Amino acid sequence: MQNLHVSIIGAGLGGLCLAQGLARAGIDVDVYERDARTDSRVQGYRLRIDATGQAALAHCLPPALNTLFLQSCSAHDHPGPMLDARLQALPQRAAGTWQLDDGAVPDRSAHRQTLREILLSGLETRVHFDRKVVGLDAAGLHLDGLPMRTDTLVVAADGVHSVLRRQHLPQAQPEDTGTVTIFGVAPADCLARNDLPADLQAGAGVVFGPGYALVLDAMQLPALPPLARQCAAGPLSDIPSYQYWAVIGERAAVLGTDAVWRDIDAAPHDAQAGQRWQRAAERLLAPVHPALAAMVAASDPAGIALKTVYSAPALPRWTQPGLTFLGDAVHAMSPAGGLxxxxxxxxxxxxxxxxxxxxxxxxxxxxxxxxxxxxxxRGDAAVRQSALAAARIMGR
Structure with missing residues (x-):
């Protein structure tokens, strides 16, 4: 079959990886993304790419771009200690999915925006920003501002709030787990030279408090533009090294008196919202160690975001021909397991x-x-594993 066309809804990591794999196979593909730019909103920073993710990238990316991905990851790749709120060792609280030893394929710490730019490389004419999907019916795919598209296989890769999942698979609506994540970045080495445990001073580790966990990862990044030129890739943003931090926990434990704030995902992300989440994280971490609260205080509020954690039900079947799903659109899960x-x-x-x-x-x-x-x-198994990981790291 020579004339298959695929329309991917959503230019996130999964959708772009699929587009790269289809392009390598000689299949005609277009990607439609509702955001106006890749940096229209804060989507996250450090990602742990495990052996499964690395194998997928190696399969879908041209070899030069896969090499660029590997070279772009953080040079600091040590998981660090597992500690309780008194900063005493607590290794048994690690999630079962975390790679803590010297496995054959160690996890890699990637910067999300960099990986997305690598995945966009070579697809510039195929990815269409500021294009919202309206719906899909028997007549074809309806996109805001574009003629109806017919004779195309539609892949809904548009995340936890997927328009096409709401239209064609409403019974797969993910549920609010009662858990939230606050994440941000601080200056590199901001945890050094204090009385924190030595490994934590290096910027990596997990601290478990009542109802929450603080994840730290020191992202030591190479100079990216020269790497991109070596691989003949598109331009990469030059990202300075940074201290990544993320607090994941039960809404009441993380937000305290702000826990009544329910419509988080619909709220605009601005400096005022970032300051609100910054204050919540500072209040949470100050009793653990002043250096951790100072790390949060040193972060730019505009780059601090809060996300509700959703979990998908077991995946039901759907009947709309010419439609399939990918990623968080049908298997949203807790970030606790890194899956x-x-x-x-x-x-x-x-x-x-x-x-x-x-x-x-x-x-x-x-x-x-x-x-x-x-x-x-795979999706149902990953959702289950992530739920167990979330329960374990929060001490349930």
């Missing part, structure tokens, strides 16, 4: 592999059936 992005990348590898087989005669319907069986098995 969300990696599972979306694995989705991309699976679908790209099967759609490539349509060029050798596999009927597209069979390709989708096989993909969806794989998606259901």
């Amino acid at each position: 969300g992005a990696n599972t979306a990348l694995a989705d991309a590898q699976s679908l790209a592999t099967l759609l490539a087989q349509t060029r050798q005669g596999l009927p597209p319907g069979q390709a989708l059936q096989r993909y969806e069986a794989d998606l259901r098995q």
Whole structure:
């Protein structure tokens, strides 16, 4: 089959990885993203890319871009200690999915925006920003400001608030877990030279408090523009090294008196909101150690965000022909297990592999059936693992 066209809704990591894999297979693809730019909103910073995610990127990316990804990751890749709120060792609270030893394929710490820019490289004419999906029906795909698109396979990769999932799979609506994450970045080495435990001074580790966990990762990043030129890739933003921090926990434990704030995802992200979440994180961490509160205080409020944690139900079947799903659109999960992005990348590898087989005669319907069986098995398992990881690190 030579004329398959794929429309991917959402230019997140999973959607772009799929687009790269399809382009490598010679399949015509367009990506439609509702944001006006890649940096329209704060989406996150450090990502742990595990062996599954690394394998998916190696499969979908051209070799030069995969090499660039590997070279762009943080040089500091030590998980650090597991400590309680008195900064005493507490290794048994680590999530079962975390890579804590010298495995054959160690996890890599990637900067989300850098990985997204690498995934965009070579796709510039195929990715269309500021294009919102309106819906999909028997007539075709409706996009804001564009003619209706017919004869295309639609992949909904538009995240936890997916428009097409709400339209065609409302029973898969993810539920609010009662958990939130506040995350931000502070200046590099801001935890050094104080009386914190030595490993924590190096900027990595996890501190477990009542109902929450603080995750730290010192992101020591290389100079990216020269790397991009070496690989003949598109331009990469030059990101200075930074101290990543994220607090994940029960809403009441993290926000205190602000816990009644419910419509977090609908609230505008601005400096005032960032200052609010900054104050909440400072209040939470000050009793643990003043250096941790000072780290949060040294962070730019405009780069501090709060996200509600959602968890998807077991994936039901859908009946709309010419539609499938990928990533958080159908398997939103807690970040506690570090599986969300990696599972979306694995989705991309699976679908790209099967759609490539349509060029050798596999009927597209069979390709989708096989993909969806794989998606259901892997996605449901990852959601369960992430829920267990969240319960474990919060001491439930």
